[in-house]
Amino acid sequence: MDFDFSAILLGLTVVFGVIWGLDRLFLYKQRKARADAAGKEVQDPVPVDWARSLFPVVLVVLLLRSFVxxxxxxxxxxxxxxxxxxxxxxxxxxxxxxxxxxxxxxxxxxxxxxxxxxxxxxxxxxxxxxxxxxxxxxxxxxxxxxxxxxxxxxxxxxxxxxxxxxxxxxxxxxxxxxxxxxxxxxxxxxxxxxxxxxxxxxxxxxxxxxxxxxxxxxxxxxxxxxxxxxxxxxxxxxxxxxxxxxxxxxxxxxxxxxxxxxxxxxxxxxxxxxxxxxxxxxxxxxxxxxxxxxxxxxxxxxx
Structure with a gap:
């Protein structure tokens, strides 16, 4: 089977970016308000936490491989x-x-x-x-x-x-x-x-x-x-x-x-x-x- 690593990197960048972006636009404020009301530190769901952590890493690798x-x-x-x-x-x-x-x-x-x-x-x-x-x-x-x-x-x-x-x-x-x-x-x-x-x-x-x-x-x-x-x-x-x-x-x-x-x-x-x-x-x-x-x-x- 043939793999296009650039396509995989591009796909992961889009997926991680969409997950992180949608969470920040529609869910993060409500989650933070609930945490503040309870006097707790806001916690991101596991998928969002992974997306937030991996998105910049994958993006940098994609840019370096594609343009440098x-x-x-x-x-x-x-x-x-x-x-x-x-x-x-x-x-x-x-x-x-x-x-x-x-x-x-x-x-x-x-x-x-x-x-x-x-x-x-x-x-x-x-x-x-x-x-x-x-x-x-x-x-x-x-x-x-x-x-x-x-x-x-x-x-x-x-x-x-x-x-x-x-x-x-x-x-x-x-x-x-x-x-x-x-x-x-x-x-x-x-x-x-x-x-x-x-x-x-x-x-x-x-x-x-x-x-x-x-x-x-x-x-x-x-x-x-x-x-x-x-x-x-x-x-x-x-x-x-x-x-x-x-x-x-x-x-x-x-x-x-x-x-x-x-x-x-x-x-x-x-x-x-x-x-x-x-x-x-x-x-x-x-x-x-x-x-x-x-x-x-x-x-x-x-x-």
Whole structure:
């Protein structure tokens, strides 16, 4: 089952606020008058006392998560080596504008994603062709295109901006006719006791420094992993993914290029699905038997 924590926080804030507010408007004065007449201290009913105590706490948490920073946990290896399984990250919620909690509609525009940004977004669903029309589905095989899209947060790197021409063929990435340069760093070195690391070691993964050019001509240099012996993702363009990124959309890819389900599989990521920009690793949990916590990753800026 999928839970939208922002929606839960919003619901609790409303419930606690309504209970506390209605009591103060219609019941508190009478209760206080009776207590004063009896020479006793006024006592709130248990539900009202809980609502009064919890409302400001839940409201502050809701505001911080919705408009300042929200924590996320990395569940898979699709962003290795930049982000590892078990990394806990913070996401800047106002980098691209302020959005209503739970509903995610933008009401204040601040900025737009840049090429190379690592972004968190609500998964838009897989593209399925139904009677000549592309629809979003939660079923990757498209055997059941009516399957609902799960309410899940994903994290990838922005590769293509609206209007960009993107071509992807295996290792080769081209943006607006220019091949994106990448320099070999060396073989991947990881802990074979961890599943994702063991897979990369067995598949002979290599690390590369990729140089993405931003709109203002700067270079975003970041590590990517390649292991073509493992998988061959679809190319772009394809029948489901056009070369030109549509307006209001972004093309995103994982840094673990051969082990990432991303825009190559399900097309562009709509702007309205954006949750924010990842900027910091605040904890890295390796698990029992693998060192527990990787202190070397704590405080690492994500770029």
């Amino acid at each position: 920073a929200e924590p996320f946990r990395i569940p898979s290896g699709s962003m290795m080596p930049t982000l590892d399984v078990g990394d806990f990250i913070l996401v800047n919620k106002f980098a691209y504008g302020l959005r209503m909690p739970a509903f995610n509609n933008k009401f204040v525009s601040i900025g737009e994603p840049k090429r190379g940004d690592v972004v968190v977004f609500r998964f838009p669903g897989y593209l399925c062709n139904v009677n000549g029309k592309l629809v979003r589905s939660g079923d990757q095989s498209c055997e059941h295109p009516e399957a609902p899209v799960p309410n899940a947060n994903w994290i990838k790197r922005v590769i293509g901006l609206p209007g960009d021409r993107i071509e992807v063929h295996g290792d080769q990435l081209m943006i607006n006719g220019q091949t994106v340069a990448a320099d070999l760093v060396g073989p991947y070195v990881g802990d074979p006791k961890r599943d994702e690391s063991r897979l990369m070691l067995e598949m002979g993964a290599t690390l590369w420094t990729e140089h993405l050019q931003t709109q203002d001509g700067k270079s975003v240099d970041h590590l990517i992993a390649r292991m073509p012996n493992f998988n061959h993702p679809p190319s772009i363009p394809s029948p489901a993914v056009p070369a030109i990124v549509p307006q209001g959309c972004y093309l995103v890819m994982g840094d673990n290029r051969y082990n990432s389900t991303d825009s190559r599989w399900w097309g562009c990521m709509p702007e309205e699905n954006l949750a924010g920009k990842a900027f910091l690793i605040w904890l890295s949990w390796k698990g029992v038997g693998s060192g527990w916590v990787d202190f070397s990753r704590i405080g690492r800026v994500i770029h």
